Structures are given as structure tokens and as C-alpha cells.
Amino acid sequence: MILLLLVICPLVAGRLTVPMTDVNDWGGRFQGQFNVHVNETVDGWEAIIRFSLPVTNLDEWMGDIISHSSNNMEFTIVNKPHTSVQKVGDTLQITVQGAYAGSKAPTATMEFINMGHDPFTAPPPHKNTDATKYNYDEVLMKSIMFYEAQRSGKLPSNNRIQWRSDSALNDRGNNGEDLTGGWYDAGDHVKFNFPMAASTTLLTWGLLEFKDGYNASEELDRMYDCIKWPLDYLLKCHVSKYEYYVQVGDGSQDHSYWGRPENMTMPRPAFKITQSSPGSDIAGETAATFAAGYLAFHNKNLTYANILLTHAKDMYDFAINYKAKYSDSVNQAAGYYRSSDYEDELCWGGVWLFLATRNQSYLTEAEKHYEAGPAWGQSWDEKNTGCMILLYKATHKEQYKLDIEATFRSWMPGGSIPYTPAGLAWRSQWGANRYAANMAMMALMAAEQGLNATVYRKWAESQINYILGDNGRSFVVGFGQNPPERPHHRGSSCPLIPAPCSYFEFQQPGPNPHVLYGALVGGPDQNDGYADKRDDYVKNEVACDYNAGFQSAVAGLKSAHLRGRM
Ligand SMILES: *[C@@H]1O[C@H](CO)[C@@H](O)[C@H](O)[C@H]1NC(C)=O
Numbered sequence: 001m002i003l004l005l006l007v008i009c010p011l012v013a014g015r016l017t018v019p020m021t022d023v024n025d026w027g028g029r030f031q032g033q034f035n036v037h038v039n040e041t042v043d044g045w046e047a048i049i050r051f052s053l054p055v056t057n058l059d060e061w062m063g064d065i066i067s068h069s070s071n072n073m074e075f076t077i078v079n080k081p082h083t084s085v086q087k088v089g090d091t092l093q094i095t096v097q098g099a100y101a102g103s104k105a106p107t108a109t110m111e112f113i114n115m116g117h118d119p120f121t122a123p124p125p126h127k128n129t130d131a132t133k134y135n136y137d138e139v140l141m142k143s144i145m146f147y148e149a150q151r152s153g154k155l156p157s158n159n160r161i162q163w164r165s166d167s168a169l170n171d172r173g174n175n176g177e178d179l180t181g182g183w184y185d186a187g188d189h190v191k192f193n194f195p196m197a198a199s200t201t202l203l204t205w206g207l208l209e210f211k212d213g214y215n216a217s218e219e220l221d222r223m224y225d226c227i228k229w230p231l232d233y234l235l236k237c238h239v240s241k242y243e244y245y246v247q248v249g250d251g252s253q254d255h256s257y258w259g260r261p262e263n264m265t266m267p268r269p270a271f272k273i274t275q276s277s278p279g280s281d282i283a284g285e286t287a288a289t290f291a292a293g294y295l296a297f298h299n300k301n302l303t304y305a306n307i308l309l310t311h312a313k314d315m316y317d318f319a320i321n322y323k324a325k326y327s328d329s330v331n332q333a334a335g336y337y338r339s340s341d342y343e344d345e346l347c348w349g350g351v352w353l354f355l356a357t358r359n360q361s362y363l364t365e366a367e368k369h370y371e372a373g374p375a376w377g378q379s380w381d382e383k384n385t386g387c388m389i390l391l392y393k394a395t396h397k398e399q400y401k402l403d404i405e406a407t408f409r410s411w412m413p414g415g416s417i418p419y420t421p422a423g424l425a426w427r428s429q430w431g432a433n434r435y436a437a438n439m440a441m442m443a444l445m446a447a448e449q450g451l452n453a454t455v456y457r458k459w460a461e462s463q464i465n466y467i468l469g470d471n472g473r474s475f476v477v478g479f480g481q482n483p484p485e486r487p488h489h490r491g492s493s494c495p496l497i498p499a500p501c502s503y504f505e506f507q508q509p510g511p512n513p514h515v516l517y518g519a520l521v522g523g524p525d526q527n528d529g530y531a532d533k534r535d536d537y538v539k540n541e542v543a544c545d546y547n548a549g550f551q552s553a554v555a556g557l558k559s560a561h562l563r564g565r566m
Pocket residue numbers: 009010011012013039040041
């Protein structure tokens with residue numbers, strides 16, 4: 001028995017029940033009306049109409065009837081695209097007509113639900129016991145939540161992101177191989193392995209070096225889950241020794257769809273590298289990811305770690321023996337993540353394999369591919385900075401130390417990288433924050449090797465604190481003061497299921513209905529200029545690779561505080 005409490009009042013917490021009024025009874029057919037007084041912004045709605053009698057041939061014009069009960073007494077309606085947004089002060093009038101059997105038209109109530117009203121919030125943050133300017137525990141928790149929001153495939157039962165559910169369950173290879181899982185790349189839904197693997201390597205390195213930071217923030221278990229998700233997927237993609245799927249989804253079809261991943265219907269082709277169309281860069285990067293994963297899981301699950309190591313060795317073998325740029329072999333990737341060269345990934349994969357196996361031949365190979373001189377930076381495409389730091393860690397050779405110092409001389413104030421007036425090292429306009437954050441991570445890693453530790457840590461802190469709010473606003477969604485509310489991100493811009501989602505939602509001026517907790521947005525222009533606009537994918541998109549170095553840097557700062565080094 002359901003007790004319906006009938007209170008006629010404005011929307012409360014996104015819900016409201018109203019009676020059917022203005023009923024016309026024509027004997028066998030009727031018309032009635034429901035009036036919703038809107039007192040909070042509605043970005044998509046659902047309405048459940050409950051009649052006192054079975055009703056047939058129900059007609060309704062403001063929305064679409066998506067289902068009804070078998071006894072024809074309960075009908076569920078969702079808005080049409082153009083009726084999704086209702087402004088405060090409006091009255092939404094829903095008129096229905098239908099047929100009934102009996103002596104008198106039915107009575108009815110309508111439960112109206114604002115699907116843009118998302119009650120989901122992040123767990124309460126820890127007290128900032130380090131007394132740092134920003135709460136690093138909270139940033140780590142939320143950044144991990146961002147990666148959870150990016151998950152593709154069948155979600156685990158402990159999924160925390162309530163507005164996400166299973167998606168892309170039919171992702172398959174050319175021979176039917178299961179390619180479900182992994183992360184959606186950014187605000188879109190392609191799975192691009194090159195940045196996915198690069199992000200996983202940086203996150204895993206951060207975990208290996210700054211485990212105490214994750215542990216103290218009580219995020220250690222979540223962090224293992226965070227990296228295992230893409231590792232499991234990348235293992236699936238490596239279907240045989242010289243066959244590796246590097247992308248699922250067609251960039252242009254994907255980008256012409258604005259909606260949730262749960263409701264994608266476009267074809268999602270898969271693309272692989274093989275002996276005849278190889279990719280040393282992506283194979284080298286993925287070997288690095290697997291080798292780092294081996295080190296991370298070695299003491300947790302040796303069986304799993306050994307699987308990762310076997311794939312790491314095979315993948316590196318593939319990278320070394322079949323040389324080409326993957327984006328020349330897989331043209332689909334070229335418009336989005338074109339690789340500039342593969343020497344850096346051959347160095348990177350080799351040094352990670354050396355650290356995992358202590359087999360000298362990997363170190364020799366890594367050094368053979370090392371590109372000397374100060375590095376451009378660190379990114380999904382560019383691994384030289386990370387490589388020189390790990391080679392220094394492995395060999396303590398003077399050359400690597402000099403290159404690390406030269407790299408940071410060019411990155412620190414007075415060097416060759418432009419700075420915004422408020423102090424962000426501004427490498428490039430597209431996603432400026434992520435380059436600064438990646439180099440903050442690298443500076444913290446160099447500091448761990450005893451190189452200019454105090455200077456590097458202070459500089460890393462300045463870059464991360466800029467991102468967290470030093471210039472008057474946070475660049476992390478759902479964190480700190482005046483954070484971004486309109487990231488260029490499809491899923492979080494949609495109202496809750498079952499309301500429809502389309503380019504209409506993209507164009508709405510209001511905040512995304514869901515807070516995409518922890519996502520780092522692109523960042524400012526060279527003059528600290530930034531506007532929180534959904535259509536600005538240069539400054540306001542989010543991506544797996546944006547958060548990776550950033551999250552590791554925050555873990556590094558947390559760790560440095562714990563160890564009393566700052
Ligand atoms: C809508 O009205 C209800 C009842 O008066 C009130 O509790 C609620 O806070 C209002 N919501 C907004 C967004 O003003």
C-alpha cells in the first residue's frame with residue numbers, strides 16, 4: 001500500500017505532487033490539466049501520472065510518454081528536448097486527454113521530478129590536519145572520484161558516482177574480443193589508449209613514490225582501484241603479443257553526439273596496431289604502464305603483478321622490433337592524439353622495465369633512446385622529463401642530473417617558459433594547467449632524488465596552489481572557492497536518466513546538473529583570463545591526462561608535509 005501525501009506547494013528538493021484539475025468529462029473520454037509552479041531551475045524533468053482508473057489512448061503534448069504500468073493506471077512522461085528547461089516563476093502546464101471505461105472520469109495526481117536536481121555530493125572531506133593552505137586530502141579524494149566518473153563498461157557494485165551507470169557494453173575488437181572497460185578520454189566518449197596509458201603511468205608513479213600521502217589521506221585502497229581500472233582494460237586490449245587495440249570509438253561520430261555515455265548508439269569501431277601497422281610510441285608507453293603496475297601490485301597480488309609484467313615485456317618487445325608512430329598506422333587517432341616521436345617512449349618503457357626487473361638490457365635500451373638536453377615538458381606525448389629523472393634514479397649519472405637542472409631552469413621563473421601575471425608556468429594555451437601540474441609532479445620527483453629539493457618543492461607548491469585557488473578561483477570542479485561549474489563534459493551536463501540529453505543541454509547557460517567532482521579544467525590564457533563556459537574546450541574541458549600529473553603532485557605535496565620536508 002502506497003501512502004500519497006498530497007500537499008500542493010512549490011517544488012521541494014526537486015519533487016512535487018499536484019492533482020489533476022480543470023477536468024472535462026465527455027463520457028468515456030476526458031481531458032485534465034496539471035499545473036507545476038516552478039520555483040527552482042528545472043533542467044529536464046520526469047512526471048509520473050497516477051489515475052484512479054485504467055486509461056487508454058492517453059495523449060500529452062509537453063513531453064513523451066516513455067512507459068506505463070500493465071494496468072494502464074500509471075504513466076511516466078519525460079520532457080521533450082525543447083521543454084526541458086523551466087525557469088523560476090514559470091507555470092508548466094501539462095494537459096492530458098484519454099479514454100476510460102466507467103461512469104465518471106478518473107481522478108489523478110502527477111508527481112513531478114526535476115531531473116536537473118542532483119542530490120549527489122562528495123563525502124565530507126577530512127579535516128586538514130597538515131594545516132596546509134589547501135586541503136590535499138580533499139583534492140585526492142575528489143580527483144579519484146573524477147576518474148570514477150570517467151569509467152566505461154560495467155560499473156562495479158561500489159560505484160560512487162550515482163549519475164553514472166553501465167555503458168558501452170558492446171565495445172568489441174574486430175574478432176569479437178571484449179574491449180569493455182577503461183576510461184572515457186575527456187568530455188567525450190572515445191577510449192584513446194595513448195593518453196589513457198600515459199595518465200595511468202603518472203598516477204602509478206605517484207602512488208609508488210608517495211604512497212604515504214595516499215595512505216594518510218585514507219585513499220590508498222581507492223587509489224589501487226583507480227589504477228587497476230585502466231590496467232585491466234589495457235590488458236584486454238593487448239590481445240596477442242603483436243596485436244594491441246589502441247582506440248575504441250570514432251572521433252568524429254563521437255564528437256557530433258552530445259549526451260550521456262549510457263545512451264550512445266553510434267558505432268564504436270576499434271583500431272589496433274600490428275606487425276604491419278605498428279606503433280612504438282603507444283607500445284612503449286603501455287609497457288611503461290604495465291611495468292609500473294607490476295611494481296604497484298607486487299605486494300598486493302603477485303599473480304596480477306606477474307600478468308602485468310609479462311605483458312610489459314611483450315609490449316616493449318613489440319615497441320623495439322616494429323618501429324613506427326602509432327598515429328601514422330592508426331589514422332583515426334591522428335586528429336586527436338598525434339604522436340610526435342617514439343624515442344621518448346622507448347626510453348620511458350625501457351627504464352620502467354629496468355626498475356621492474358633490474359635486467360640491465362632494459363636500461364641499456366632506455367639509455368640508447370634517451371634524448372639529451374632540457375625537455376619541453378611532460379605530457380601524454382612527451383616523456384623526456386620523466387625519463388631523465390628515472391634514468392638519474394637508476395644510474396646517478398651526471399648527464400641526467402644536468403639535464404634535469406637545465407629543464408627546471410627553463411621552467412622556473414626567469415627561464416624560457418612564459419608565466420601568467422599571477423604565476424602559472426604557461427606552456428601552451430590548450431590545457432595550460434596540466435603542463436604546469438605535470439612539471440610540478442616532475443619537480444617533486446626530482447626533489448625525491450635529492451636535486452634542489454627545497455627549491456623544487458616550493459615551486460611545485462606554487463603551481464599546484466595557483467590551480468587550487470591562489471588567484472581567486474579554483475580550477476578543480478567541486479573544490480575550493482569559485483570552482484568551475486560548466487566543464488565541457490557531456491555526461492555531467494545532462495539531467496538525470498530518463499530525461500533526454502542533446503545539444504540543447506550543451507547550450508544551456510546554467511551549471512552542469514552534476515558536479516564532476518575533482519576534474520581539473522584546461523586553465524587560463526596567458527593573462528590569467530578564464531571564463532567558466534561549457535563551449536570553451538580549450539580552457540574548460542577536462543581529461544584523464546589533465547588530472548594525472550596533478551593528482552600525483554598533490555600526493556607528493558601531502559607526502560612532503562608528512563615527512564616534514566616542507
Ligand atoms: C520552493 O518552495 C519550497 C516551499 O515553499 C521551499 O521549501 C523551497 O526552498 C523553494 N525552492 C527554491 C529553490 O526556492
